[in-house]
Amino acid sequence: MSEQPSSVKKILIVGGGTAGWMAAAMFANAWAERGIEITLLESRTIGTIGVGEGSTPKMRRFFDGLGVSEAEWMPACNATYKCGIRFPDWSTRKGFRSYYHPFFSHSDDASIRAFFQNVTLRNRNFDVHGHPDAFFVSNALAQHGRAPIANQSTDYTTDYAYHFDASLIGEFLADYARARGVEHLYDTVSEVVRHENGDVAAVETAEHGAVSADFFIDCTGFASVLIGKTLGVGFQSYQDVLFNDRAVAMPTPHEDTGKLASETVSRALKHGWAWKIPLTNRYGNGYVYSSQFVNENDAEHELREHLGLLDSDVEARHLKMRVGRTERCWERNCLAVGLSQGFIEPLEATALMVVQDTLENFMQRFEQGGFTPRYRADVNEKINLIFDGIKNYIFMHYKLNTRDDTEYWLANRKNQNISADVARVLKVWDKGGDLLTELREQAGRMVYSPTSWYCILAGMGRFPRKPKKPKANVQVYDPADARQYCESMVEHFSDHRAVLEQMANT
Numbered sequence: 326m327s328e329q330p331s332s333v334k335k336i337l338i339v340g341g342g343t344a345g346w347m348a349a350a351m352f353a354n355a356w357a358e359r360g361i362e363i364t365l366l367e368s369r370t371i372g373t374i375g376v377g378e379g380s381t382p383k384m385r386r387f388f389d390g391l392g393v394s395e396a397e398w399m400p401a402c403n404a405t406y407k408c409g410i411r412f413p414d415w416s417t418r419k420g421f422r423s424y425y426h427p428f429f430s431h432s433d434d435a436s437i438r439a440f441f442q443n444v445t446l447r448n449r450n451f452d453v454h455g456h457p458d459a460f461f462v463s464n465a466l467a468q469h470g471r472a473p474i475a476n477q478s479t480d481y482t483t484d485y486a487y488h489f490d491a492s493l494i495g496e497f498l499a500d501y502a503r504a505r506g507v508e509h510l511y512d513t514v515s516e517v518v519r520h521e522n523g524d525v526a527a528v529e530t531a532e533h534g535a536v537s538a539d540f541f542i543d544c545t546g547f548a549s550v551l552i553g554k555t556l557g558v559g560f561q562s563y564q565d566v567l568f569n570d571r572a573v574a575m576p577t578p579h580e581d582t583g584k585l586a587s588e589t590v591s592r593a594l595k596h597g598w599a600w601k602i603p604l605t606n607r608y609g610n611g612y613v614y615s616s617q618f619v620n621e622n623d624a625e626h627e628l629r630e631h632l633g634l635l636d637s638d639v640e641a642r643h644l645k646m647r648v649g650r651t652e653r654c655w656e657r658n659c660l661a662v663g664l665s666q667g668f669i670e671p672l673e674a675t676a677l678m679v680v681q682d683t684l685e686n687f688m689q690r691f692e693q694g695g696f697t698p699r700y701r702a703d704v705n706e707k708i709n710l711i712f713d714g715i716k717n718y719i720f721m722h723y724k725l726n727t728r729d730d731t732e733y734w735l736a737n738r739k740n741q742n743i744s745a746d747v748a749r750v751l752k753v754w755d756k757g758g759d760l761l762t763e764l765r766e767q768a769g770r771m772v773y774s775p776t777s778w779y780c781i782l783a784g785m786g787r788f789p790r791k792p793k794k795p796k797a798n799v800q801v802y803d804p805a806d807a808r809q810y811c812e813s814m815v816e817h818f819s820d821h822r823a824v825l826e827q828m829a830n831t
């Protein structure tokens with residue numbers, strides 16, 4: 326294939342899960358009118374993963390970019406707003422048994438300063454309140470069942486993300502893409518044909534024969550048909566750092582009236598953690614665990630017990646997860662997107678964010694006019710940094726746990742497979758050093774903001790044990806003032822259920 330994108334007239338996306346349809350929608354929106362032919366081929370017999378119900382705030386930009394309003398897609402996907410994630414039972418330290426990882430914005434400016442000041446003092450062994458929950462508006466919104474949407478009387482804002490039905494979002498994007506000219510084929514790839522130079526030439530299928538293209542997008546999920554099985558790009562496992570490799574999922578009903586939660590709850594259980602995600606019609610629940618420490622039956626039993634479903638015949642879905650990333654997501658004339666390129670367990674719901682990052686970076690290079698090796702290397706390096714940066718932050722949850730109830734939690738805490746970046750964060754923090762400067766030095770490799778790092782370290786209660794009274798001349802912020810400020814902001818934001826009902830009825 327030529328290095329020039331002008332030679333790319335036909336793109337074949339293999340795989341029709343969320344990643345495949347996100348790619349199809351973005352390409353169709355940007356390129357269909359330029360005469361680039363876009364085809365999506367998916368197997369009828371090999372299903373999609375069918376889970377993945379939480380996003381990061383980046384998804385707002387995804388739909389904005391497609392020109393799709395929340396009123397169009399959210400009701401169609403049973404979607405709700407997400408103000409942040411609550412983490413109960415990861416820490417056993419008194420006063421720190423739960424913390425909230427907020428999405429934040431200008432409304433938090435004043436209280437974030439207070440949070441940083443208090444946490445720094447607390448970490449330098451002064452007896453001041455350093456738990457994050459008091460300091461973030463989005464925590465108050467979630468606790469009151471509010472949407473992160475200001476009511477008409479104000480222009481306050483707070484950042485937010487979404488929860489949605491993974492299958493419905495795929496269907497919504499499929500309709501969007503097909504309406505903009507994406508050809509949709511059902512068939513199963515049995516073999517991949519390559520050009521003499523090693524590029525991918527076509528995929529062989531039972532009903533459509535050889536389907537050729539100039540450029541291929543591998544969205545075949547964990548099967549990794551093109552990037553892994555055909556092009557042989559190596560896979561870097563994260564299993565030495567992130568032990569979880571299985572999940573079991575089951576839905577539960579929720580009440581039709583009263584407050585509708587606007588947060589994800591990620592509660593630590595015996596051998597992993599359980600998510601609880603509110604949709605408009607049900608809760609999505611699942612238990613992410615490590616098969617090294619618990620078997621499938623016991624994990625399902627524990628989740629059922631946790632959900633009060635021991636006597637229920639609601640079906641459980643068991644899933645295997647391949648945790649890690651490809652060494653390169655872009656190889657030759659093939660870009661891997663979604664589970665085919667890698668997966669970090671869903672603790673911070675980052676997978677679709679990486680899909681979006683990968684597609685945006687690739688498309689930017691396409692627009693810039695060339696598929697040179699330098700561009701490929703650039704995209705690969707960027708996406709690898711994102712993967713490794715997320716891995717570091719997810720790892721921190723496990724490293725900071727203080728549970729002693731199972732081997733799983735002890736092994737996580739004792740795990741010494743720490744990246745140099747994480748080791749430096751912990752070292753600076755544990756010495757009461759200048760973590761902000763350290764985090765700024767790592768900024769090029771960081772996915773999470775300093776606020777997120779401070780929230781996890783402080784929220785899990787990793788502080789010196791016997792704090793002293795602060796000196797009289799040191800400024801300390803009263804958490805009651807911060808809490809009162811956050812509570813006072815609640816009235817400016819709309820009731821979550823009411824906003825969604827109104828959206829569905831207009």
Ligand SMILES: Cc1cc2nc3c(=O)[nH]c(=O)nc-3n(C[C@H](O)[C@H](O)[C@H](O)COP(=O)(O)OP(=O)(O)OC[C@H]3O[C@@H](n4cnc5c(N)ncnc54)[C@H](O)[C@@H]3O)c2cc1C
Pocket residue numbers: 339340341342343344345366367368369370371372373374375376377378379380491512513514515544545546547548550572611644645646662663664665671674675676677678
């Ligand atoms: C337990 C769990 C929880 C998760 N939670 C979240 C979350 O909260 N937030 C988030 O962002 N992400 C989450 N994810 C990840 C998310 O589900 C995926 O990133 C997302 O669904 C994209 O998947 P995919 O499209 O890459 O793969 P899949 O959904 O597996 O789709 C693969 C597609 O490839 C096709 N295919 C495969 N082989 C062939 C073949 N030989 N021929 C033709 N077609 C083929 C299949 O038919 C299918 O259409 C979670 C994942 C798991 C496992």
